[in-house]
Amino acid sequence: MRVTTFAEEVYAVVRAVPPGRVTTYGTIARLLGRVRGARQVGWAMRHSADDVPAQRVVGAGGHLSGGWAFGHPSVQRTLLEDEGVAFVGPERCDLDAHGWPDADEAAAWETEQAAGQP
DNA sequence: GCCTTGACGGCAA
DNA sequence: GTTGCCGCCAAGG
Numbered sequence: 001m002r003v004t005t006f007a008e009e010v011y012a013v014v015r016a017v018p019p020g021r022v023t024t025y026g027t028i029a030r031l032l033g034r035v036r037g038a039r040q041v042g043w044a045m046r047h048s049a050d051d052v053p054a055q056r057v058v059g060a061g062g063h064l065s066g067g068w069a070f071g072h073p074s075v076q077r078t079l080l081e082d083e084g085v086a087f088v089g090p091e092r093c094d095l096d097a098h099g100w101p102d103a104d105e106a107a108a109w110e111t112e113q114a115a116g117q118p
Numbered sequence: 119g120c121c122t123t124g125a126c127g128g129c130a131a
Numbered sequence: 132g133t134t135g136c137c138g139c140c141a142a143g144g
Contacts, residue, residue: 006141025126029140036139038126043141045125059126066125 006032007044014045016109017056020084021100022093024060031101031109042066055079062088062095 013028025045029037041057045066048054055076059065067073073091081087086094101109 026128029126034140036127037141039124039139040126040141042125043123047142048125054125057125060128064125069125 006034006037006040007047010041010044011049011052014048014052014054014057017053017100021098022056022058022062022080022085022095023100024058024062024095025065026060027099027101028057031106031113045069056083056100058093058095062093062099064091064093067091 009032010028013031014023017023025038025041028041029035032041034040042065045052045054045057046069054066055070057066064073064076067076070076070079077087077091077093080093085098088094
C-alpha cells in the first residue's frame with residue numbers, strides 16, 4: 001500500500017519500538033530511507049496519533065527534543081523511566097543502553113519491510 | 119504553483 | 132561546554 005504518507009510510515013516505526021527502548025528522529029528517517037529527513041519525522045510526530053508512543057522518540061544523543069509536547073519534558077522522562085529507560089541527565093536518556101533498533105533488530109526490521117513491501 | 123513552517127542533525131565559531 | 136547557522140524533505144496555507 002503506497003497510499004501511506006510519510007507520517008504513516010513514521011508512526012509504523014514508532015509503534016514498533018518495544019517498551020523500555022528509545023529511538024531518535026534521525027534513526028527513524030534512516031529506516032525510512034530519508035537519511036536527512038529527521039525534520040519530517042519531527043513534523044510527523046507533531047501530528048502524532050494517540051496510539052503512537054511518541055515518548056520513545058527522542059533527539060540525537062537521547063536528548064528530549066520534544067519533551068514540551070507532553071506538557072513538560074519531565075513528563076516524557078517519567079514515562080520512559082517507568083518503562084525502564086535509564087537517564088544520563090535531566091533531559092537525556094541512555095541511548096547506548098536502550099537505543100532502538102539494535103544492530104540485530106535493525107536487520108530484522110529491514111527484512112520485515114523488504115518482505116512486506118517489495 | 120510558490121512560500122513558510124517544523125517535536126532535527128551535524129559542524130563551526 | 133554552549134550557542135548559532137545551514138541543509139534537508141514533506142505538508143499546509
